Amino acid sequence: MKTKLLTITDPEVQFKEVQEAAEILKQGGLVAIPTETVYGLAGNGLDPQAVKNIFLAKGRPQDNPLIIHIESPAQAEKYAQEIPAEYYELCRRFSPGPLTVILKKKDCIPMETSGGLDTVAIRIPSHPVARAIIAAADLPIAAPSANLSGKPSPTSAQHCVDDLWGKVDAIVDGGDCMVGVESTVISLAEEKPILLRPGAVTAEQLREILPELEIHQAVTGELEQGAKATSPGMRYKHYSPNAKVTILNGSTEAYTRFMAKQAQDGVYALCFEEDTVGLTVPYIVWGSLNNEDSQAQHLFSALRELDKLGAKKVYAHGPSREGVGLAVYNRLIRAAGFDELDLSEEEF
Ligand code: TXA
Numbered sequence: 638m639k640t641k642l643l644t645i646t647d648p649e650v651q652f653k654e655v656q657e658a659a660e661i662l663k664q665g666g667l668v669a670i671p672t673e674t675v676y677g678l679a680g681n682g683l684d685p686q687a688v689k690n691i692f693l694a695k696g697r698p699q700d701n702p703l704i705i706h707i708e709s710p711a712q713a714e715k716y717a718q719e720i721p722a723e724y725y726e727l728c729r730r731f732s733p734g735p736l737t738v739i740l741k742k743k744d745c746i747p748m749e750t751s752g753g754l755d756t757v758a759i760r761i762p763s764h765p766v767a768r769a770i771i772a773a774a775d776l777p778i779a780a781p782s783a784n785l786s787g788k789p790s791p792t793s794a795q796h797c798v799d800d801l802w803g804k805v806d807a808i809v810d811g812g813d814c815m816v817g818v819e820s821t822v823i824s825l826a827e828e829k830p831i832l833l834r835p836g837a838v839t840a841e842q843l844r845e846i847l848p849e850l851e852i853h854q855a856v857t858g859e860l861e862q863g864a865k866a867t868s869p870g871m872r873y874k875h876y877s878p879n880a881k882v883t884i885l886n887g888s889t890e891a892y893t894r895f896m897a898k899q900a901q902d903g904v905y906a907l908c909f910e911e912d913t914v915g916l917t918v919p920y921i922v923w924g925s926l927n928n929e930d931s932q933a934q935h936l937f938s939a940l941r942e943l944d945k946l947g948a949k950k951v952y953a954h955g956p957s958r959e960g961v962g963l964a965v966y967n968r969l970i971r972a973a974g975f976d977e978l979d980l981s982e983e984e985f
């Protein structure tokens with residue numbers, strides 16, 4: 638398939654490109670589009686064939702449902718039913734933005750989109766380019782992250798080119814994603830509201846509207862055997878780099894001291910800016926200490942970079958779990974296959 642690259646920095650200036658992307662979507666085609674979280678692999682969420690093609694392009698298991706992206710909370714009524722009042726409260730506070738809410742679905746949402754479930758995940762993105770394309774297509778846009786299954790989510794158009802060139806009709810370059818980790822996913826379709834995937838909208842913020850919000854056990858650990866994978870995505874192996882990754886929790890001093898003993902071919906540090914002064918092994922910086930936003934922004938590109946460098950063993954300096962840090966930790970611990978070491982317990 639021939640893939641077209643469309644650059645849209647301002648949807649009002651490049652309105653022709655917006656129309657072109659929308660037209661491809663209306664005709665059942667696939668377009669990688671920027672959102673504020675990560676790039677999405679967009680298709681018409683009402684068209685079973687378009688949705689099947691999304692799964693094929695990504696190499697994604699068909700029972701892992703897709704999020705639909707809409708323009709406004711009012712549109713949710715077209716695709717979901719039994720919508721609780723809290724949904725609208727959440728939207729007033731957090732939409733448009735990096736929050737996805739799972740609701741009972743209406744029949745118009747095909748089983749292909751919902752992965753056979755009776756629910757639908759809905760998000761109202763804030764990225765101006767995503768919004769312009771959704772509005773022009775006038776469709777609920779199904780969009781998983783635009784990576785090949787098993788790769789980190791893409792946070793730049795180049796990442797989409799690396800993964801999907803020749804597999805989609807178009808890739809829209811709208812610059813780097815601001816948030817860098819995927820949206821927060823919560824379900825309002827279970828007995829109690831539950832957080833299934835942490836993101837930039839934090840559990841603390843959500844609890845102001847949903848005081849009873851539970852956090853699924855798999856958010857901070859491995860899905861327990863026999864536990865219910867409320868979100869099918871929890872069951873699947875997530876991105877694991879070619880290198881073996883270990884998370885090291887502790888101070889800059891403890892981290893750099895530990896790293897000094899690891900110098901060997903293929904060993905890399907995945908570190909904070911503040912660590913670099915003391916490091917004697919090659920490193921990739923993925924943010925700064927105590928700045929969870931910067932860590933979220935750069936984590937996925939740093940992981941892709943380490944693969945490109947041929948890293949064999951990576952020691953990542955463990956993030957805090959405050960605010961968006963919980964989302965960062967949730968992604969990193971999966972990349973590390975849950976291998977974590979507490980340096981404060983180490984003898985020096
Ligand atoms: O930020 C994001 O959410 C990005 C951008 C493109 O919007 N999208 C994204 O989609 O991350 P995806 O498909 O890579 O991740 C969606 C997650 C999956 O783990 C999936 O299992 C879960 O949400 N999910 C989707 N629909 C669901 C449903 N009806 N019930 C439970 N989990 C659902």
Ligand code: MG
Pocket residue numbers: 781782790
């Ligand atoms: Mg994904």
